[in-house]
Amino acid sequence: MAVITIERKVLEKNDAIAAANREKFSRRKIFSINLLSSPGSGKTSLVEKTVEALKDRVKIAVIEGDVQTDLDARRVGEFDVPVVQIVTNGSCHLEANLVRDSFTQLAENDIQLLIIENVGNLVCPAAYDLGEDAKVVILSTTEGDDKPLKYPAAFRRASALIINKMDLVPYVNCDPEIMKKNALRINPDLNIFTTSCTTGEGIDQWCNFLQSQINS
Amino acid sequence: MAVITIERKVLEKNDAIAAANREKFSRRKIFSINLLSSPGSGKTSLVEKTVEALKDRVKIAVIEGDVQTDLDARRVGEFDVPVVQIVTNGSCHLEANLVRDSFTQLAENDIQLLIIENVGNLVCPAAYDLGEDAKVVILSTTEGDDKPLKYPAAFRRASALIINKMDLVPYVNCDPEIMKKNALRINPDLNIFTTSCTTGEGIDQWCNFLQSQINS
Numbered sequence A, B: 001m002a003v004i005t006i007e008r009k010v011l012e013k014n015d016a017i018a019a020a021n022r023e024k025f026s027r028r029k030i031f032s033i034n035l036l037s038s039p040g041s042g043k044t045s046l047v048e049k050t051v052e053a054l055k056d057r058v059k060i061a062v063i064e065g066d067v068q069t070d071l072d073a074r075r076v077g078e079f080d081v082p083v084v085q086i087v088t089n090g091s092c093h094l095e096a097n098l099v100r101d102s103f104t105q106l107a108e109n110d111i112q113l114l115i116i117e118n119v120g121n122l123v124c125p126a127a128y129d130l131g132e133d134a135k136v137v138i139l140s141t142t143e144g145d146d147k148p149l150k151y152p153a154a155f156r157r158a159s160a161l162i163i164n165k166m167d168l169v170p171y172v173n174c175d176p177e178i179m180k181k182n183a184l185r186i187n188p189d190l191n192i193f194t195t196s197c198t199t200g201e202g203i204d205q206w207c208n209f210l211q212s213q214i215n216s
Helices: A002-027 A043-054 A071-077 A096-103 A152-157 A166-171 A176-186 A203-215 B002-027 B043-054 B071-077 B096-103 B152-157 B166-171 B176-186 B203-215
Strands: A031-037 A060-066 A083-087 A113-120 A134-140 A160-164 A191-194 B031-036 B060-066 B083-087 B113-117 B134-140 B160-164 B191-194
Touching (some): A002 A096, A031 A043, A031 A203, A043 A060, A043 A071, A043 A113, A043 A160, A083 A096, A134 A152, A160 A176, A166 B166, B043 B203, B060 B096, B083 B096
Parallel strands (some): A031 A113, A060 A113, A134 A160, A160 A191, B160 B191
8 A cells, every 4th residue: 555655764864863863862861751642631731740750860951742723732841841842734643853843942052851842643743753761651540451452553652641631530431541551452561650740649659760861 | 466456456446336335325315424543543433423413304324333342322322323333353454345244234214314333543544545534534633633644645635634532632732723724735625623522512513514514
């Protein structure tokens, strides 16, 4: 099928740029994560909580990806860390060249942790390497415990899964234990964290894990 | 940029097949809807409620689109209506040819309403005409009231918006009135419904609207 061939070329080109990004981040001792999730799973809230918890211990920079608007960069910018907003203007995922170009605006900062918040989409961003050290999937309890089985690619390629909005478990038809089991069926090596940006549950564990990765 | 050119060709081909689908549905007096949303906004639950409410009044068939699994078709199949499952195997949206091909398995049924549940993705499916009479966006209150501004394409092309999971409003940081306003800023012609598949709120209004479209 023609589309697949074309897509492969796009991916090959993307992979080459991603490799260059990875090499650059490694040389500068930057640990980078690529946050993947559906719209509204709480990516930006989690970035805010993470920056708030870690910014006095770790030098952080953030790249925000959105189809439209710079709402997210403005939110994260409140925490006084360097932020760049990528507006993809309709495109459903970030690509490595966008990360390369936006990083030039961050390059003069001393950075230990680079957080890349991808476009809200659990499907397409999984196919595009950005040069990150780790992909992190965020899934909220409101999305249902079957989602790892229905959208396996993101889970297969991730190092960590954050099950967010744990405070809503009493009100939704979702068993976090089944969600974990389904995720581990797709990828047994996932580090799983359960969090709530409303109550603060699990934010410490997630941030400690992140810090341990930065120092390693 | 090369990708855009390629994409345009894919879309042109898709549009031709979508036009043929539309002509076929029209000739057979089938009213068809294309349901768009993020994963976990409640698309399948809403299809279940809709089928349950309308199936004694309206002859319904369902096409389920998923990246992986036939979980959704099995759920909807419980209601004794003809269902076909499309598994896209990684692709992030349905295309008109998939609808054309899956419709051959439904063609012998007498159908007044064809419900097409797209892949869970608020971005890519918006670009692909399937030949439907109306696109319907489902947004759950847990996703946040800023989402119409951040993912405008789906809202711009839709005839109706269903704000689902109204029962969770007390527990989440979302004002449905702001969500409505943001959606109407993108598309002032949207018919907006507020529903809960848990309490049944708004399902009647939505189904009555749908029936009025079928009869018209």
